[in-house]
Amino acid sequence: MSRFPEAGVLAALFMGAALGFASAQDAALGEAVFAKCKACHAVGPDAKNKVGPHLNGIVGRPAGSAEGYKYSTAMATKGAEGLVWDEATLAPYLADPKGMVKGTKMAFAGIKKPEEVSNLVAYLATFAPDGSKTSADAGAAAPSEKKAEASSQTPAGPQAPVQPAPAAARGEGLKFGLGRLAGEDEIAAWDIDVRPDGKGLPVGRGTVATGMGIYDENCASCHGDFGEAVDRWPVLAGGQGTLQADRPQKTIGSYWPYLSTVYDYVRRAMPFGNARSLSNDDIYALTAYILYLNDVVDDEEFELSNDNLASIRLPNEANFIEDDRSSEPHSRPGQEPCMKDCKPGKAEITMHAAVLDVTPEDSENDEAPAAGIE
Amino acid sequence: MTNSARPGAASRRAFLKGGLAAGAALAAGSAAAGEQVITEVQDWNRYSGEGVDARPYGTPSQFEAHVVRKNVPWLTSDVVSSINFTPLHELEGIITPSGLCFERHHAGIAEIDPKDHRLMINGMVEKPLVFTMADIKRFPRENKVYFLECAANSGMEWRGAQLNGCQFTHGMLHCVMYTGVRLKTLLEEAGVRPEGKWLLAEGADASSMTRSIPLDKALDDCMVAFGMNGEALRPEQGYPLRLVVPGFEGNMWIKWLRRLEIGDQPWQQREETSKYTDLLPSGKARRFTFAMDVKSVITNPSPQAPITHGRGPLVVAGLAWSGNGTIKRVDVSIDGGRNWQTARIDGPSLPKALHRFYYEFDWDGSELFLQSRAIDSDGIVQPTKDDLRAARGSNSIYHNNGIQTWHVNKDGVIENVEIS
Known part of the structure; x- marks a missing residue:
């Protein structure tokens, strides 16, 4: 429990700050809210347009006016109509972006809590158009400095407020001192993940021809001689051009966006039942052979290594899009569903489960349907 | 709350009518021979049963033996990388008994002695840390009830009705009370660097299951749980430690959780590219479709x-x-x-x-x-x-x-x- 009195001190400091610098307090909390925005928006001296426009000087900025950013037609129109971002206009937009600017590119559901919205706007208001901090922020720095000092002070007495510390105040600076530093060899043993940009690739190399032998010995019993798969094990090759077909075949060549995923996955999980048994060079060779099975390379002497893996593109990379389920017609919030006489006529059965005869209890003669779970 | 299913007056009338009918049945019944379960002394009413130590860990009645998880063999190639289903039609209330929570493993159930389990936090942090299970239990805890649904639940029904039973159409679903530590608490102990935007969670099983999770979700309501329904996690649910990612697809709730890495972009792991992406008629596929819809x-x-x-x-x-x-x-x-x-x-x-x-x-x-x-x-x-x-x-x-x-x-x- 010894930690919590300190949290009480922090709470007291934060509340004191709140009394004196209401807007500064809001801005400090708003910084935490901004975590929701950071993936797409930047602020500060080095801020650039990312997925969304930079937000320096956004409070007071006309809509659709960040230089060099390609806005949706909807947002550009709003700007042309004279919309200027301030507390009054940002609040409804941040609460429901598509509700206020239908057609905005901002794929964000909105911030539901009004206090989070106002804190966020207060935080954004602390950035001048050039990314420097405005004078309004002077008070905001103070409590966080005091917070750092606070953790070394003696625990608070009975005058400490009983209110729980705000989430932001419980955070950094209050460490429990549990656990121990991870050793470099320990991190190296477990951290084997590889990203599309090549981060994490170990040094190594292997050719298509070498990979063929490793594949035949370790992989073909499930994945088939040519990646066509045995039974319901995953198909690795083929299927190009089938993604819009009635029965798409999703293979590494037809579907997977990144080659790094093949290397990463084989290294952590394959061969099935004997994971982590192949060398880094073996996996480069196998990955090269899988490229060959998918006609991405056609030379048996082709060598894959940590130098060239990240430069190889799989054909379907461009066909992945972010989650836009919220744009589907049925996903609009607040639709009042029909309660009476919603459809004409009596319901007629158009399909029985029994027709497919795939219920587990009586599936002796079952025929596996295509829509398995993979 | 919601409205009553039927107006009060109608239900009172129904009650009166029902009462009359039951009275008539009773009168008729008293004239005929009574039910033997009532008129004859039953074994359980005469002989003593098993003592207190007969079942040190209690199990359901023998008459509930049919209430079990079930597999659909044709769905997958091998039970070691497969799924079974919660018998929703046999359950009451909102809490799923631990032994009936559906299972999905990618390389079978890892059996890990908690003494040998470690949780590592590395990547874009101030201090890469290693915790033992004993360390984790010294952080402040919370108890939360959350559902877990596999993103593929009802996935077999896209082309039309296929499986006869809600166990099979909807049983990749459970809901338990978790006990554990807020993930935010652990990440703050290591100190997330400002450039950190994503979290990679990794399991210790033979699939080394991994998923990328946005950092704002990780700092929101995620938990690292060691308890479910008042006791330790079951082995098939990730004993001794699993990730809880409330409202997000079950595949992200990494079991046998051993590592959390902070990075500035997603890792594009197999389970978030070739799987758990949603192919559309255009040939485009949605990815990072995390939230489970109503x-x-x-x-x-x-x-x-x-x-x-x-x-x-x-x-x-x-x-x-x-x-x-x-x-x-x-x-x-x-x-x-x-x-x-x-x-x-x-x-x-x-x-x-x-x-x-x-x-x-x-x-x-x-x-x-x-x-x-x-x-x-x-x-x-x-x-x-x-x-x-x-x-x-x-x-x-x-x-x-x-x-x-x-x-x-x-x-x-x-x-x-x-x-x-």
Whole structure:
């Protein structure tokens, strides 16, 4: 429990700050809210347009006016109509972006809590158009400095407020001192993940021809001689051009966006039942052979290594899009569903489960349907 | 709360009528020979039973032996990388018993002595740290009830009705109380660097399961849990430690959790590229479709739980849930969506947890087309399967939250159907 009195001190400091610098307090909390925005928006001296426009000087900025950013037609129109971002206009937009600017590119559901919205706007208001901090922020720095000092002070007495510390105040600076530093060899043993940009690739190399032998010995019993798969094990090759077909075949060549995923996955999980048994060079060779099975390379002497893996593109990379389920017609919030006489006529059965005869209890003669779970 | 299923006056009349009928039956019964279970002394009423130590860890009654998880063999190649299903039609309330929570493993159940388990935090942190289980239990804890639904739940139904039973159509679902530490607390102990935007969670099993999770979610309501339903996690649920990612697809709730890495972009792991991406008719595929949409299903009656009592009072029971928050309302239709009545939600209404609903009415013995439709706290209405197919085609596999139809025939036999 010894930690919590300190949290009480922090709470007291934060509340004191709140009394004196209401807007500064809001801005400090708003910084935490901004975590929701950071993936797409930047602020500060080095801020650039990312997925969304930079937000320096956004409070007071006309809509659709960040230089060099390609806005949706909807947002550009709003700007042309004279919309200027301030507390009054940002609040409804941040609460429901598509509700206020239908057609905005901002794929964000909105911030539901009004206090989070106002804190966020207060935080954004602390950035001048050039990314420097405005004078309004002077008070905001103070409590966080005091917070750092606070953790070394003696625990608070009975005058400490009983209110729980705000989430932001419980955070950094209050460490429990549990656990121990991870050793470099320990991190190296477990951290084997590889990203599309090549981060994490170990040094190594292997050719298509070498990979063929490793594949035949370790992989073909499930994945088939040519990646066509045995039974319901995953198909690795083929299927190009089938993604819009009635029965798409999703293979590494037809579907997977990144080659790094093949290397990463084989290294952590394959061969099935004997994971982590192949060398880094073996996996480069196998990955090269899988490229060959998918006609991405056609030379048996082709060598894959940590130098060239990240430069190889799989054909379907461009066909992945972010989650836009919220744009589907049925996903609009607040639709009042029909309660009476919603459809004409009596319901007629158009399909029985029994027709497919795939219920587990009586599936002796079952025929596996295509829509398995993979 | 929701409106009552039927007006008070009507139910009083029904009660009076029912009382008269029961009285008549009683009078007739007293003249005939009584039921032997009453008139004769039964074994359990005469002989002593087993003592207190016969079942040191209690198990369900022998008469409940049919209440088990079930596999669908043709779905996957090997039981070691497969799935089984929660028997939703046999359960009450909102909490799933630990032993009935569906299982999905990618390389079987890892059996790990907690003394040998470690959790590492590395990547873009101030201090890469290693925790033992004993370390983790010294952080402040919380207890939270959350549902977990596999993104592929109902995935076999995209092309139409396939499986006869809510266990198989909706049973990649459970809801338990977790005990553990807020993930934010652990990450702050290591100190996330400002450039950190994503978290990679990794399991210790032989698939080294990995998923990328946005950092704002990780710092919001995620937990590192060691307890479920008041006891340690079950081995098949990730003993001794699993990640809890409330409202997000079950695949992200990494079991046997051993490592958390902070990075500035997602890792594009196999389970977030080749799997758990939703193929659309255009050939494009959505990725990072994390949240589980609002959904409901009638669990009783249903194909595995037909109506055996004939006409008269019938309890329709079901479950509703949403990854967005709580369930605001559930409507039930008995005529295939022509007309709807608001059902009664009973028991706790907790965010990102199962909700139990009931709709009681007098069945007249005629054919029924039972449906349920949930509305969540964000005001999103559960769509029809046709709505979903119109937007996504039939090859998405994941995130099928469409309205389910059960056909009840005059004998009370029930079938999974699609209707006009």
